[in-house]
Amino acid sequence: MITTIIVRETSRTFPRSPPFSLFWARPMGGGPRTFPGGLNKWQWKRLHEKKAINKEKRLLDQEKQLYQARLRSQIRASVSGQPDDPSSVTPMSPQAHVKALADRFLKPGAEDLWNEDDGPIHSPPKPSPSKPIDPLIDHSKMQQKRGFCCLRNDDGYDNLLRFRGNLQQKRGFCKGHNLMGFKGKMGQKKNGCPGNVKGKVKKKFYNKRIGCSSSDDDEEDYGKVSENARWPRFNFVGNGAKSEEEGEKGGIKSVRGFMGNATLGKYDVKVIKRRIVKELEEYADQEDEETDLADTIQEIRHEIYEKKKMEESEAQEISNEDEFVASEKRFEDCGVSPLTVKALTDAGYAMMTKVQEDTLSVCLEGKDALVKSRAGTGKTAAFLLPAIETVLKATVSGKAQRVPPVYVLILCPTRELASQIAAETRVLLKYHDGLDVQMLVGGTRFKDDLKRLESDPCQILVATPGRLLDHIESRSGLSVRLMGLKMLVLDEADHLLNLGFRKDMEKITDCLPRRRQSLLFSATVPKEVRRISQLVLKRDHALVNTVDAGCPDSNSKVKQSYVIASHDIHFQVVYQLLKDHISGMTDYKVIVFCTTGMVTSLMYLLLREMRLNVREIHSRKPQLYRSRIVEEFKQSKRLILISSDVSARGMNFPDVTLVIQVGTPSDRDQYIHRLGRTGRAGKDGEGIMVLAPWEVHILEDLKDLPVERSSAPHVDQDAKSKMEESMAKIDVSVKEAAYHAWLGYYNSLSEISRDKTSLVERANQFCESIGLDKPPALFRKTVVKMGLKDIPGIRIRK
Numbered sequence: 001m002i003t004t005i006i007v008r009e010t011s012r013t014f015p016r017s018p019p020f021s022l023f024w025a026r027p028m029g030g031g032p033r034t035f036p037g038g039l040n041k042w043q044w045k046r047l048h049e050k051k052a053i054n055k056e057k058r059l060l061d062q063e064k065q066l067y068q069a070r071l072r073s074q075i076r077a078s079v080s081g082q083p084d085d086p087s088s089v090t091p092m093s094p095q096a097h098v099k100a101l102a103d104r105f106l107k108p109g110a111e112d113l114w115n116e117d118d119g120p121i122h123s124p125p126k127p128s129p130s131k132p133i134d135p136l137i138d139h140s141k142m143q144q145k146r147g148f149c150c151l152r153n154d155d156g157y158d159n160l161l162r163f164r165g166n167l168q169q170k171r172g173f174c175k176g177h178n179l180m181g182f183k184g185k186m187g188q189k190k191n192g193c194p195g196n197v198k199g200k201v202k203k204k205f206y207n208k209r210i211g212c213s214s215s216d217d218d219e220e221d222y223g224k225v226s227e228n229a230r231w232p233r234f235n236f237v238g239n240g241a242k243s244e245e246e247g248e249k250g251g252i253k254s255v256r257g258f259m260g261n262a263t264l265g266k267y268d269v270k271v272i273k274r275r276i277v278k279e280l281e282e283y284a285d286q287e288d289e290e291t292d293l294a295d296t297i298q299e300i301r302h303e304i305y306e307k308k309k310m311e312e313s314e315a316q317e318i319s320n321e322d323e324f325v326a327s328e329k330r331f332e333d334c335g336v337s338p339l340t341v342k343a344l345t346d347a348g349y350a351m352m353t354k355v356q357e358d359t360l361s362v363c364l365e366g367k368d369a370l371v372k373s374r375a376g377t378g379k380t381a382a383f384l385l386p387a388i389e390t391v392l393k394a395t396v397s398g399k400a401q402r403v404p405p406v407y408v409l410i411l412c413p414t415r416e417l418a419s420q421i422a423a424e425t426r427v428l429l430k431y432h433d434g435l436d437v438q439m440l441v442g443g444t445r446f447k448d449d450l451k452r453l454e455s456d457p458c459q460i461l462v463a464t465p466g467r468l469l470d471h472i473e474s475r476s477g478l479s480v481r482l483m484g485l486k487m488l489v490l491d492e493a494d495h496l497l498n499l500g501f502r503k504d505m506e507k508i509t510d511c512l513p514r515r516r517q518s519l520l521f522s523a524t525v526p527k528e529v530r531r532i533s534q535l536v537l538k539r540d541h542a543l544v545n546t547v548d549a550g551c552p553d554s555n556s557k558v559k560q561s562y563v564i565a566s567h568d569i570h571f572q573v574v575y576q577l578l579k580d581h582i583s584g585m586t587d588y589k590v591i592v593f594c595t596t597g598m599v600t601s602l603m604y605l606l607l608r609e610m611r612l613n614v615r616e617i618h619s620r621k622p623q624l625y626r627s628r629i630v631e632e633f634k635q636s637k638r639l640i641l642i643s644s645d646v647s648a649r650g651m652n653f654p655d656v657t658l659v660i661q662v663g664t665p666s667d668r669d670q671y672i673h674r675l676g677r678t679g680r681a682g683k684d685g686e687g688i689m690v691l692a693p694w695e696v697h698i699l700e701d702l703k704d705l706p707v708e709r710s711s712a713p714h715v716d717q718d719a720k721s722k723m724e725e726s727m728a729k730i731d732v733s734v735k736e737a738a739y740h741a742w743l744g745y746y747n748s749l750s751e752i753s754r755d756k757t758s759l760v761e762r763a764n765q766f767c768e769s770i771g772l773d774k775p776p777a778l779f780r781k782t783v784v785k786m787g788l789k790d791i792p793g794i795r796i797r798k
């Protein structure tokens with residue numbers, strides 16, 4: 001071992017010591033410095049720490065034993081009727097006994113352990129000579145009545161807690177209170193306890209113990225502590241005028257006086273709180289059978305349960321309402337420009353919704369944010385307001401540029417949603433001269449986009465990823481304009497970051513400047529999306545979630561149910577559900593979601609044949625038609641929209657009264673978004689899901705949502721035969737296309753496509769139900785792609 005000798009000058013501090021001293025110093029990274037017993041520094045330290053802990057423990061034990069001994073002596077003295085005076089007691093008074101114990105444990109200086117609150121330093125008053133104490137007190141009886149005065153538990157503390165409970169009752173804290181008011185309902189309002197107390201036997205019993213007011217006819221006084229009752233130290237009976245007497249009579253001493261505050265320490269009433277019902281039950285077992293205490297307990301339990309349930313549902317309702325127009329804040333108080341506020345007022349927005357309030361402050365600070373809020377709670381305005389503020393700021397500070405930059409880019413998954421967002425932006429820009437919004441979506445001519453962008457340069461651009469990427473890749477002027485981008489918004493962010501859009505999103509974000517603010521909005525944010533949100537968001541982004549933990553992601557004002565019916569009668573069930581809804585609702589507005597575009601088309605044709613007022617919307621329809629239907633459905637009442645998932649997300653159709661989902665949704669989030677088309681802006685709504693028995697696996701994913709089972713509606717024979725006739729009128733090509741689409745959809749659901757044979761069997765049943773003689777043949781390529789090559793029942797095109 002290499003060591004170093006250090007020569008240190010010591011003479012300045014210790015004049016009498018030699019001028020120099022030698023130290024063996026540990027070299028850097030060298031061997032151990034040893035302590036007695038060959039211990040190193042850490043071992044030595046740990047050893048001493050351990051010793052200190054043990055010492056502390058020992059002291060505590062001694063204190064505890066001392067305390068128990070003291071209690072025992074006190075009881076012994078009180079039970080035998082001996083005064084607590086050391087001189088007059090044989091063989092030893094409690095006090096003397098305790099002191100002797102203390103001396104034994106802790107001599108010298110045992111007095112130091114005495115806490116003024118704990119011990120009988122002074123002699124307690126002698127019992128009244130007029131009422132001598134009965135020496136024949138049955139200890140076992142005392143112990144039975146624990147909860148009130150038994151002191152026999154192992155550690156002595158348990159009982160103290162109950163007394164503490166009594167004490168607290170007096171003070172109005174009322175935690176352990178219920179034990180006192182035995183045979184009663186909880187809720188002594190005066191003390192802030194739940195319930196009320198009934199039962200005279202127990203009341204009396206209680207009064208004896210804690211010095212209650214004993215006015216028998218005053219129900220409210222049950223469990224109430226007498227104003228006279230005080231808590232003298234080591235006073236066997238309270239000073240309450242009545243309690244002393246009655247306490248003696250009942251053979252049980254009031255034990256209030258035994259406990260001082262300090263002795264209770266952290267062992268507070270909380271423990272009692274948990275035991276209330278159990279204690280009562282124990283007591284019920286022991287007590288006479290005449291009393292119906294057990295029934296009362298059940299009553300109490302039920303009452304508590306009901307009350308809790310009611311409180312929970314009220315709280316949830318409030319939180320849902322809150323989410324829509326809860327905010328006390330007005331837009332003008334939150335940094336929104338006066339011109340925007342004016343436009344908001346015109347649009348009928350007076351107060352902010354919760355998500356708007358929570359988001360605005362974060363966004364105006366310039367932070368990135370991931371925002372989750374239930375469907376229909378005002379997320380669109382929540383991102384448009386900061387977007388407009390960003391544009392205003394950029395236009396004021398920016399220099400005049402030859403090519404005006406796009407300051408805000410809003411991406412969303414569907415054309416209809418893009419159009420809706422652009423429309424709402426225009427509403428908010430109403431009074432902002434010179435600011436404009438443009439839209440880039442598929443289904444329109446590319447050249448028309450270019451012309452519009454050139455003639456009408458905008459600061460805000462709303463786009464679907466596919467068409468935006470076309471523009472970026474075509475090297476149109478848009479790429480240059482996007483270099484000035486200040487804010488990127490993803491509406492329905494979880495969908496955009498999902499596999500279907502991921503590649504496009506990556507390419508788009510690569511072309512955007514890194515120094516920008518990014519905002520992600522959705523009603524659902526699954527974990528995996530949260531992870532890949534890093535693709536867009538900065539590390540230090542804010543997370544705004546207006547859905548309280550443990551609350552469902554769906555709106556509580558929407559009644560949710562499902563019916564299970566054999567797959568071949570789904571069309572009939574839907575027809576009957578619609579009929580029932582229409583008959584009970586004058587201004588009905590219904591959306592029926594189907595699994596695919598072609599099944600949507602088939603459903604539409606069938607219901608139209610059945611003379612219902614229906615419209616259809618799905619991706620196979622031309623864009624102009626889709627836009628027209630959206631506008632019509634927004635404006636109308638008494639209309640049914642048969643839709644694929646193109647209108648499942650974000651679409652704001654006002655006052656939808658019912659949403660029917662036919663067949664299993666692709667996942668839980670899709671269910672929530674479809675359901676979110678009703679019950680928007682704080683309104684009521686209803687959602688029904690129609691499932692085949694083999695589709696119920698989806699219910700497992702929805703188990704945290706309040707979805708209840710209801711019975712399938714009865715379809716009468718007349719309606720059945722009418723539907724068969726109507727089905728027969730529909731073109732075979734539509735049915736065949738529906739079959740292909742149906743098979744493709746269910747084959748994409750892993751839960752169902754696991755068993756390919758069953759899948760094909762079900763598809764063939766579907767064929768029958770739509771009136772096809774035999775399943776249409778599929779291209780070999782399709783069959784291979786679907787993994788159905790060797791599955792019986794599949795027909796392959798020659």
Ligand SMILES: Nc1ncnc2c1ncn2[C@@H]1O[C@H](COP(=O)(O)OP(=O)(O)OP(=O)(O)O)[C@@H](O)[C@H]1O
Nearest residue numbers: 349351352353375376377378379380523650652681
């Ligand atoms: N502050 C407000 N005051 C009154 N109405 C509002 C307010 N904010 C939004 N709304 C209205 O609430 C409705 C729902 O708003 P919005 O479409 O923005 O909801 P969303 O949260 O984006 O829904 P989704 O999750 O389906 O996309 C709209 O009719 C909108 O006009």
